[in-house]
Amino acid sequence: MNRPQMNQTPNNRQPMNQAPMNQAPTNRSQTNRPHNGHDERSRLLYDIQSLNFAKVECALYLDTHPDCKSALDYFYDLCDNINEMTEKYEAEYGPLTHGGVQGDSWTWIEGPWPWQGGCGEKEV
Amino acid sequence: MWVYEKKLQYPVNIKTPNPKLAGVIISQLGGPDGEIGAAMRYLNQRYTMPSQVAIGTLTDIGSEELSHMEMVAAIIYQLTRNLTPDEIKAAGYDKYFVDHTTGVYPVAASGVPFNAMAITTKGDTVADLHEDMAAEQKARVTYDNILRLSDDPDVNDVIRFLRQREIVHYQRFGEVLRHTQEMLDQKNYYYFNPEFRAR
Numbered sequence: 001m002n003r004p005q006m007n008q009t010p011n012n013r014q015p016m017n018q019a020p021m022n023q024a025p026t027n028r029s030q031t032n033r034p035h036n037g038h039d040e041r042s043r044l045l046y047d048i049q050s051l052n053f054a055k056v057e058c059a060l061y062l063d064t065h066p067d068c069k070s071a072l073d074y075f076y077d078l079c080d081n082i083n084e085m086t087e088k089y090e091a092e093y094g095p096l097t098h099g100g101v102q103g104d105s106w107t108w109i110e111g112p113w114p115w116q117g118g119c120g121e122k123e124v
Numbered sequence: 125m126w127v128y129e130k131k132l133q134y135p136v137n138i139k140t141p142n143p144k145l146a147g148v149i150i151s152q153l154g155g156p157d158g159e160i161g162a163a164m165r166y167l168n169q170r171y172t173m174p175s176q177v178a179i180g181t182l183t184d185i186g187s188e189e190l191s192h193m194e195m196v197a198a199i200i201y202q203l204t205r206n207l208t209p210d211e212i213k214a215a216g217y218d219k220y221f222v223d224h225t226t227g228v229y230p231v232a233a234s235g236v237p238f239n240a241m242a243i244t245t246k247g248d249t250v251a252d253l254h255e256d257m258a259a260e261q262k263a264r265v266t267y268d269n270i271l272r273l274s275d276d277p278d279v280n281d282v283i284r285f286l287r288q289r290e291i292v293h294y295q296r297f298g299e300v301l302r303h304t305q306e307m308l309d310q311k312n313y314y315y316f317n318p319e320f321r322a323r
């Protein structure tokens with residue numbers, strides 16, 4: 001897909017003098033990574049977000065249908081998949097919750113934060 | 125308690141700034157039918173609810189609304205990045221800008237700050253669940269109106285997702301209402317308030 005990257009300035013706009021202030025803070029994990037590393041991260045995060053959304057939706061359904069066995073089985077399957085993928089993501093790209101911090105520095109505060117482009121992308 | 129997860133419930137990746145549109149969408153952050161109101165309404169109503177079904181549903185939908193609050197704020201943030209004062213003036217965003225610059229502050233599109241008068245906890249299960257169902261429908265209409273005003277596909281994709289959630293939540297609250305009515309006096313749902321059983 002030909003989607004421009006978040007940090008590109010669209011052609012019809014002039015670069016703004018305050019632009020650097022508005023950009024995501026520099027972070028080691030992003031700058032040191034090859035370009036396609038971002039794509040893989042975004043794709044994996046998108047998959048995790050998709051499964052987590054399914055989990056939220058399934059939980060809401062179970063709130064009003066607590067005896068639905070097939071929904072409960074689906075819920076457990078989702079949890080297994082999410083745990084597996086989250087473990088893989090956090091080992092490679094950093095924590096999604098405090099509990100996912102690994103190694104000898106506090107990587108929790110490293111960007112990009114979700115609103116800074118650090119959320120998954122559907123088409124990368 | 126809550127635990128922050130460093131992701132959005134649905135991705136927000138907007139390429140083209142558009143402060144005029146931001147000034148409209150901000151109503152779903154701090155407006156009368158916005159996501160902050162939704163979260164506050166459900167999370168506060170749940171304490172005195174008379175059934176596990178009602179408490180569980182209000183807890184989970186209320187929590188989901190917090191993630192929608194974050195998504196709407198992400199839309200506002202991304203629509204108002206890298207603006208010049210001229211662009212801000214041309215878009216009519218100057219009235220917001222003068223007080224908040226491009227920070228994210230919960231107001232309605234009219235400029236009225238978030239107001240808890242737009243929500244309620246009545247403390248009566250039937251009344252509160254009707255309030256919740258109406259709230260979901262009102263939020264759905266606001267998203268419909270945003271879709272009428274916006275032609276940015278990046279924005280509309282997210283707005284459609286949020287709009288769908290209103291419909292699902294409406295459905296779940298309807299089920300909670302039916303479940304609650306089954307617990308009540310079948311000849312008169314209003315015979316007593318299950319949240320307040322006076323002796």
